[in-house]
Amino acid sequence: MRQRADGSGTADQRREQMLRAALEVIVERGYPDTRIADVAQRAGTSPALVIYYFKTKDQLLTEAIRLSEDTWYATGTSRVAAIDTAAGRLEELIAMSCLPEEDDADAPNTSWLLWLDLWTQAARHPEVAGVRQKFDERWRDTITSLVVEGQEAGEFGPVSPADFAVTLSALLDGFAIQIALEDPTVDAGRAFELTMRFAAGELGFTWVPRHRAGRQADVGQRLAGVGAVRNGARVDR
Amino acid sequence: MRQRADGSGTADQRREQMLRAALEVIVERGYPDTRIADVAQRAGTSPALVIYYFKTKDQLLTEAIRLSEDTWYATGTSRVAAIDTAAGRLEELIAMSCLPEEDDADAPNTSWLLWLDLWTQAARHPEVAGVRQKFDERWRDTITSLVVEGQEAGEFGPVSPADFAVTLSALLDGFAIQIALEDPTVDAGRAFELTMRFAAGELGFTWVPRHRAGRQADVGQRLAGVGAVRNGARVDR
DNA sequence: TCAGTTTGACTGAATGTTCAGTCTAGAAAC
DNA sequence: GTTTCTAGACTGAACATTCAGTCAAACTGA
Numbered sequence: 001m002r003q004r005a006d007g008s009g010t011a012d013q014r015r016e017q018m019l020r021a022a023l024e025v026i027v028e029r030g031y032p033d034t035r036i037a038d039v040a041q042r043a044g045t046s047p048a049l050v051i052y053y054f055k056t057k058d059q060l061l062t063e064a065i066r067l068s069e070d071t072w073y074a075t076g077t078s079r080v081a082a083i084d085t086a087a088g089r090l091e092e093l094i095a096m097s098c099l100p101e102e103d104d105a106d107a108p109n110t111s112w113l114l115w116l117d118l119w120t121q122a123a124r125h126p127e128v129a130g131v132r133q134k135f136d137e138r139w140r141d142t143i144t145s146l147v148v149e150g151q152e153a154g155e156f157g158p159v160s161p162a163d164f165a166v167t168l169s170a171l172l173d174g175f176a177i178q179i180a181l182e183d184p185t186v187d188a189g190r191a192f193e194l195t196m197r198f199a200a201g202e203l204g205f206t207w208v209p210r211h212r213a214g215r216q217a218d219v220g221q222r223l224a225g226v227g228a229v230r231n232g233a234r235v236d237r
Numbered sequence: 238m239r240q241r242a243d244g245s246g247t248a249d250q251r252r253e254q255m256l257r258a259a260l261e262v263i264v265e266r267g268y269p270d271t272r273i274a275d276v277a278q279r280a281g282t283s284p285a286l287v288i289y290y291f292k293t294k295d296q297l298l299t300e301a302i303r304l305s306e307d308t309w310y311a312t313g314t315s316r317v318a319a320i321d322t323a324a325g326r327l328e329e330l331i332a333m334s335c336l337p338e339e340d341d342a343d344a345p346n347t348s349w350l351l352w353l354d355l356w357t358q359a360a361r362h363p364e365v366a367g368v369r370q371k372f373d374e375r376w377r378d379t380i381t382s383l384v385v386e387g388q389e390a391g392e393f394g395p396v397s398p399a400d401f402a403v404t405l406s407a408l409l410d411g412f413a414i415q416i417a418l419e420d421p422t423v424d425a426g427r428a429f430e431l432t433m434r435f436a437a438g439e440l441g442f443t444w445v446p447r448h449r450a451g452r453q454a455d456v457g458q459r460l461a462g463v464g465a466v467r468n469g470a471r472v473d474r
Numbered sequence: 475t476c477a478g479t480t481t482g483a484c485t486g487a488a489t490g491t492t493c494a495g496t497c498t499a500g501a502a503a504c
Numbered sequence: 505g506t507t508t509c510t511a512g513a514c515t516g517a518a519c520a521t522t523c524a525g526t527c528a529a530a531c532t533g534a
Contacts, residue, residue: 014509030361032269036494046511051495113360120357122418123350124267129418136420166423167431173414174407181359181366183373186403194404201439251483273520283485288521290483 015053018043022064023114031061031117062127065118069135072096077142086150087205091196093146097172098179098192112180115173140165150203157204164202171195252290255280259301260351268298268354299364302355306372309333314379323387324442328433330383334409335416335429349417352410377402387440394441401439408432 021042025034036057040047054060076096083089122132143165150156175191193209200207258279262271273294277284291297313333320326359369380402387393412428430446437444 030357033361035492047494048496048512049510052509057494116353116357116360119414119418120267120353123353124270132418133420137422140422163431166427167408167435170411170415170423170428170431171404171408172411174409174411177356177410178407181356181369183370185374185377186407190403191407194400194407198404198435272518284520285486285522286484289485294520 014045016067018045018050018053018060019064019067022060023068026061026064026117027111027113030113031121034061036060058125058127062131065114065121065128066131068114069118069131072101073135073138075101086146086153086155087200087203087207089146090143090150090199090203091207093143094168094172094195094199095192098175098188098195100188112176115176116180136169140169143168147203155203155205159202167202168195168199171198251282253304255282255287255290255297256301256304259297260305263298263301263354264348264350267350268358271298273297295362295364299362299368302351302358302365303368305351306355306368309338310372310375312338323383323390323392324437324440324444326383327380327387327436327440328444330380331405331409331432331436332429335412335425335432337425349413352413353417373406377406380405384440392440392442396439404439405432405436408435 018039022034022039024042025038029035029038034057036047036050039060040050043050050060054063076093079096080089080092083092118128118132121128123129140162144161147156147159147161147164151158151161172195175186175195178186179188179191196207196209255276259271259276261279262275266272266275271294273284273287276297277287280287287297288294291300313330316333317326317329320329355365355369358365360366377399381398384393384396384398384401388395388398409432412423412432415423416425416428433444433446
């Protein structure tokens, strides 16, 4: 609403700027070691101002994580919605939790590290637990209805959508850990491939990895072609 | 080696006492919020003594987590070794990461919460990262060789043991999160069942849950019969 | 056997640092 | 002139770690 003299923008912009700063710091230093002073510095303001906007440190961090999850989900599902086959949509869904986003300047790269912090905090802080719970439910629901759609379209076999959703999301979470911790034996590409194989086997559609020798090429392709819809999933049941 | 007058035992016992105390506190308060004073109090000593034994707080906590993982793995695998079919061994392996241990007084219940903390710390502290890395490798190797054994015995079909191990361990980690955070839709029993179904499907053996209506009963059985070997896995390929 | 010495276990009281959150007051917008 | 923002300086509490010793068991040598 208000335009500051120095061009720093409205109060809302100020808030978001701080939230983004907070996210960066959380990813770097971890949730508990994130200091208000760090966030303030990165946002180019004073600690006092940060507290002025967010009553407490916890509120700031919780809101930051919520923002991150929400934007991640929103951009991901919008990409998903543009795909016409259920199998393709599922592939995109899996890609969005395995393969790195192109890091757009205005979309803070949802780091898997953030998830680790989210889980750990959720264990002890009810406030955060609520955020995670909702986020997880939404995620599983998304998978569930995607499966139902695929079944109605005849693309997928008759498995229990709920069971499949629970299992797939667990698998993705597990791989997220490996990716976040940069496990040498499980990089993002392998996680993606194994997950796709699981999904294909379980739901009964055939899937062939596009670039046999090129997981990196796959990632590169994501980075290069923004609008290019991945169409490797072939349905033939 | 030395016996104290008050019966507090040798230095080694002291150390272990502190490590166990540390584990309890970590589970309760979380890794970063664990204070030396807490550990000292629970071990019935002074903060200074804790530092006397473990140079720093980090060393104490890292060692505590290592101890926990090692005893968990050791007791689990010894149970596994007593089973004669590969499918049965696999089931026990899965049970040990899904279903709660009987909480023996001298074996601190490996809480899944500990894993969350382990992962989060591993992300930022190389020392901890090493511990996790080794632990994970060992775990996947265990699964891999179990699969190979099963294949040689003709119990399992011809899947890639390495791929299966990576996928299964990711799935288990993912479920561990849900269990740790007490997700209402994914309790330990359901996680166990879904994981077993995945394993059975993937490896090609048939598996029927023992107590259809009784996941809880299943856990209860574990709690009751210590030596009773679970023998629900039937191989028939 | 026993004074003297060493050594490891242990403690209470500092010390110093790190931070979240407050206070005061000035600048900008309306 | 009043409300909304903003920052610098500050406060108070929490905590890890240090230090300067105490205490008792174990060893040593006569």
